[in-house]
Amino acid sequence: MSEQVIFTFDVDGDDFTSAGQASSQVKRNLRQLGIAPDIIKRVSIAMYEGEINMVIHAGGGTANVAVTEEYIEIVLSDQGPGIKDITQAMQEGFSTAPDDVRSLGFGAGMGLPNMKRYTDYMDIQSQVDVGTTITMRVNLPS
Amino acid sequence: MKISTMKELLDAEVACCEENLDRHVYSACGSDMMSDVLAFVKDQAVLLTGLVNSQVIRTAEMMDMVCIVLVRSKLPTPEMIELAQESGIVILTTKTRMYDACGILYSNGLVGNKVKE
Ligand SMILES: Nc1ncnc2c1ncn2[C@@H]1O[C@H](COP(=O)(O)OP(=O)(O)OP(=O)(O)O)[C@@H](O)[C@H]1O
Numbered sequence: 426m427s428e429q430v431i432f433t434f435d436v437d438g439d440d441f442t443s444a445g446q447a448s449s450q451v452k453r454n455l456r457q458l459g460i461a462p463d464i465i466k467r468v469s470i471a472m473y474e475g476e477i478n479m480v481i482h483a484g485g486g487t488a489n490v491a492v493t494e495e496y497i498e499i500v501l502s503d504q505g506p507g508i509k510d511i512t513q514a515m516q517e518g519f520s521t522a523p524d525d526v527r528s529l530g531f532g533a534g535m536g537l538p539n540m541k542r543y544t545d546y547m548d549i550q551s552q553v554d555v556g557t558t559i560t561m562r563v564n565l566p567s
Numbered sequence: 568m569k570i571s572t573m574k575e576l577l578d579a580e581v582a583c584c585e586e587n588l589d590r591h592v593y594s595a596c597g598s599d600m601m602s603d604v605l606a607f608v609k610d611q612a613v614l615l616t617g618l619v620n621s622q623v624i625r626t627a628e629m630m631d632m633v634c635i636v637l638v639r640s641k642l643p644t645p646e647m648i649e650l651a652q653e654s655g656i657v658i659l660t661t662k663t664r665m666y667d668a669c670g671i672l673y674s675n676g677l678v679g680n681k682v683k684e
């Protein structure tokens with residue numbers, strides 16, 4: 426675990442159109458670092474799902490991405506409403522998204538389970554009325 | 568199948584990245600739910616959709632897709648074109664409806680799950 430490269434982003438919660446900007450930038454940065462395309466794709470999809478969640482459920486937040494020798498770590502933090510029941514939120518199909526979100530193409534309740542599927546490690550810390558922090562890691566081949 | 572062949576089969580217009588029409592694609596998917604595309608699609612290179620907002624392009628970008636087909640005469644927003652250009656994603660627009668567009672491409676050999684490259 427010697428060198429670390431760290432990227433930090435603010436994710437704007439008021440602008441659905443610009444959502445995904447942080448994930449897009451990370452994708453470009455990882456390409457520049459020469460990370461394998463299949464790893465980049467897993468990181469991009471997982472982070473994008475998390476970024477969209479921060480925009481539609483939590484009014485925005487921050488994203489931190491660290492690249493170490495062993496893994497790529499994505500930490501998404503927000504001061505949104507929090508998740509009451511994490512086990513329930515992790516179930517495929519569970520969503521509290523309102524209809525207007527669904528008409529934008531999201532809100533199927535697939536994001537969190539998809540983030541788990543595409544990463545090697547995922548931890549959710551959440552407190553109602555305080556916020557949510559999600560940590561995900563994708564291992565790099567040694 | 569070349570993207571230019573898709574364009575002919577669907578009688579489509581090119582909204583951006585015309586320079587990439589020579590690219591080959593081997594499989595496609597169709598959906599208006601980006602949640603489902605992110606969760607269920609694997610290596611499909613083409614997305615057919617009737618949804619129009621910038622997250623359609625973002626979704627395709629994250630999934631390394633190379634072409635988006637907007638069905639039912641939908642037109643891309645300026646933001647969509649800008650984002651697609653950044654990633655070299657071709658946007659085709661067609662009057663054809665979703666079911667027909669998928670059927671036309673499928674029956675001409677563009678399958679749902681990639682078989683070989
Ligand atoms: N950052 C967050 N803050 C507060 N609640 C959240 C957050 N992320 C997820 N949730 C809650 O967990 C539920 C499930 O999230 P998940 O990403 O799986 O589905 P979704 O966002 O509703 O739909 P999809 O991801 O398929 O578009 C959400 O509907 C929401 O209630």
Ligand SMILES: [Mg+2]
Pocket residue numbers: 474477478532535536537
């Ligand atoms: Mg989600």
